[in-house]
Amino acid sequence: MTVTATSPPKTDERLANVGLVQILLRRPEIGALLGASVVWIFFAFIAPTNWLSINGVARILDPSSTLGIMAVAVALLMIGGEFDLSAGVMTGTTGLITGLLAVKLGMNIWPAMFISLLFALLVGYLNGLMVIKTGLPSFIVTLATFFILRGANVGVTRLVTNQVRVAGIDEAPGFYTARMIFNTEFTFLGAEFRTTILWWIAITVLATWVLQRTPWGSWIFAAGGDPNAARNVGVPANRVKIALFMTTASAAWLVGMMNDLRLRSAVASQGIGQEFVYIIAAVIGGCLLTGGYGSAIGASIGALIFGMARVGIVFAGWDTDWFFSFLGIMLLAAVLVNDYTRKQAEALAVARAKARTESEEAEP
Amino acid sequence: MSRGTPLLETRNVTKLFGSVIALNGVSFSVHAGEVHCLLGDNGAGKSTLIKILSGVHEPTEGEYYFEGSPVRFTSPREALSHGIATVYQDLALIPLMSIWRNFFLGSEPKRGWGPFQRYDIDFAKRTVREELGKMGIDIRDPDQPVGTMSGGERQSVAIARAVYFGAKVLILDEPTAALGVKQAGTVLRYIARAKARGLGVIFITHNPHHAYAVGDRFTILKRGRSLGTYTKAELSREEMIRLMSGADELEAISHELEELARRDVQEDAIVAHVEEQLAESLESEAEALKRHPE
Structure with missing residues (x-):
């Protein structure tokens, strides 16, 4: 056994050479963090009084929270190499199902919520199954699901209620307990926050834990990085993907319930167009569109950037018509920053790999 | 050469894909502590044969024996559980993932209990460092993405992984194909080391020089048929090259x-x-x- 291994102290020396910068750059969420800082500083100058108050923080976190819950689930799915364009409209569908069951059948809110959860899980499962079995891009499969649900949302609601909304959900038994758990206000430091924020934080922590600290995390990265390679070493890549589709559907259900419980009604157009916002938040958070790379915390920060933009425009007293234009600019800037940091990290990594290959070739 | 029961053996294996005969009556075996080289040009049927051996495909006809008893693998996982590990040409490594995640992918060490069961990351990092050290690879940082390693190092990670997980048979699909001379030499050394440890190694290549350096026996495939199996004594390097092309x-x-x-x-x-x-x-x-x- 003539091993060419070098002594351990040398290892540590070279590890030190990696440098803090590269370790930081290697984190996918760094770009999002930079972007969030820029947006925060920007509005801190434009509208300092509102922006820097505790009430301002509460206002920003409100829209960020439900968006963040979705962005985290979508990020997991994207790391797993797939898209779900039906995630946005699913928040509407589950909301409507619960609403219709509660209002039209007079059901208790809990079983109504449970039934819509089952429905969401079923659709998530079918999405995953179709992607796996047909081999079609999930972009197409879930686009079809999106249209089917979008049509059904309006069709069924109008058929049953003669309107495109279901009102009076708060009359259902159990409504207020559910509201207490999923979406109510609480006072903290003198400002009114929503419980959705706590859910958002909990889900981000859970997703990060799963990604970083459990075998499932490795499987998700592997299923998105190279599903064939993953299968060859025994990772149940198909099961992972189906589970991820069911996760985004469940997250959509959660947000659908939060909307129902807050607004006391459900609208047939709920969630349409949001699917891209989720994907954008995940991308800002460092997810690669090609899969196999990304972070749950990053997606949450991406959602926070959206929340800041939405509220910041109001605070700045600008015409909210411009929200989407502002969003577009923000997205572009964030993605450019992301791209730049990633390229820097890659350049460093490639330089190191090259140096290593050369030294390997040169060793006696 | 009577060395008892081969670790792995196929007899008259045929594989059809529709009307295409990918493999036609091929017999092949590998013993413990032997490097058996599988040679042949592109389209000769090497890939099909190793996919049958590793459980990706089932043979259309013919028998497959593992340690003397007939087997029928329906998935790579089954073959793996028998100790047949395949290191594919594309390595089955995920470039964006860290070395330790790749090493234990699909067989993660766990600690904790019930729903709090989690990946034993410390153990994984420590083991990766040790196992690669045994193969002569000194990794600086187990968190380094595999994509940033050199080609030779990546091959070694894949081979070390297979050995660590108790492989009895190691199937190496062109491990030296994309490597420079020096790096290919490194990989050939690992092959010799795996053989010394008593593993049966099936080494697929179309480089006769690499094959001749480490091989004990050579089987040459051409257009789905076997041109025969030869020991090193029976076959000179020149003859081998002539047979191959x-x-x-x-x-x-x-x-x-x-x-x-x-x-x-x-x-x-x-x-x-x-x-x-x-x-x-x-x-x-x-x-x-x-x-x-x-």
Whole structure:
């Protein structure tokens, strides 16, 4: 056994050479963090009084929270190499199902919520199954699901209620307990926050834990990085993907319930167009569109950037018509920053790999 | 050569894909502590054979024995659980993932209990460092993405992984194909080391020099058929090269190349002629325009 291994102290020396910068750059969420800082500083100058108050923080976190819950689930799915364009409209569908069951059948809110959860899980499962079995891009499969649900949302609601909304959900038994758990206000430091924020934080922590600290995390990265390679070493890549589709559907259900419980009604157009916002938040958070790379915390920060933009425009007293234009600019800037940091990290990594290959070739 | 029961053996294995005969009655075996090289040109059926051995495909006809008893694998996982580990050409490593995640992918060490069961990351990082150290690879940082490692190092990670997980048979699909001379040498050393540890190694390559350096026996495939199995004593390197490509074919190729060169010269002449004519006609057209400026 003539091993060419070098002594351990040398290892540590070279590890030190990696440098803090590269370790930081290697984190996918760094770009999002930079972007969030820029947006925060920007509005801190434009509208300092509102922006820097505790009430301002509460206002920003409100829209960020439900968006963040979705962005985290979508990020997991994207790391797993797939898209779900039906995630946005699913928040509407589950909301409507619960609403219709509660209002039209007079059901208790809990079983109504449970039934819509089952429905969401079923659709998530079918999405995953179709992607796996047909081999079609999930972009197409879930686009079809999106249209089917979008049509059904309006069709069924109008058929049953003669309107495109279901009102009076708060009359259902159990409504207020559910509201207490999923979406109510609480006072903290003198400002009114929503419980959705706590859910958002909990889900981000859970997703990060799963990604970083459990075998499932490795499987998700592997299923998105190279599903064939993953299968060859025994990772149940198909099961992972189906589970991820069911996760985004469940997250959509959660947000659908939060909307129902807050607004006391459900609208047939709920969630349409949001699917891209989720994907954008995940991308800002460092997810690669090609899969196999990304972070749950990053997606949450991406959602926070959206929340800041939405509220910041109001605070700045600008015409909210411009929200989407502002969003577009923000997205572009964030993605450019992301791209730049990633390229820097890659350049460093490639330089190191090259140096290593050369030294390997040169060793006696 | 009677060395008892081979670790792994196929008898008259045939594989059809629709009407395409990918493999036609191939018999093949590997013993413990032996490197058996599988040689052949592209399309010879090497990949099909190893996919049967590793459980990706089931043979259409023929028998497959593992340690003397007939087996039928329906998935790579089954073959793996028997100790047949395959290191694929694309390595089955995920470039964006860290070394330790890749090493334990699909067989993660766990700690904790019930729903709090989690990945034993410390153990994984420590083990990766140790196992690669045994193979002579000194990794600086187990968190480093595999994509940033050199080709030789990546091969070694894949091989070390298979050995660590108790492989009895190691199937290596062209591990030296994309490597420089020095790196290929490193990988060949690991193959010799795996053999010394008592593993049966199936080494697929189309580089006869690499095969000859470490191989004990050689099976040459051509167009889905076996041209026979030879020990090192029975087969010289030159014979092996001749069998692999076919001297006649090489000759035919050199004729073909000459023919192509000659045709190029002719084509050049034709092109030049056409261009000349084109220029002439353009000139006359221009003159005509000058005379009648309509």
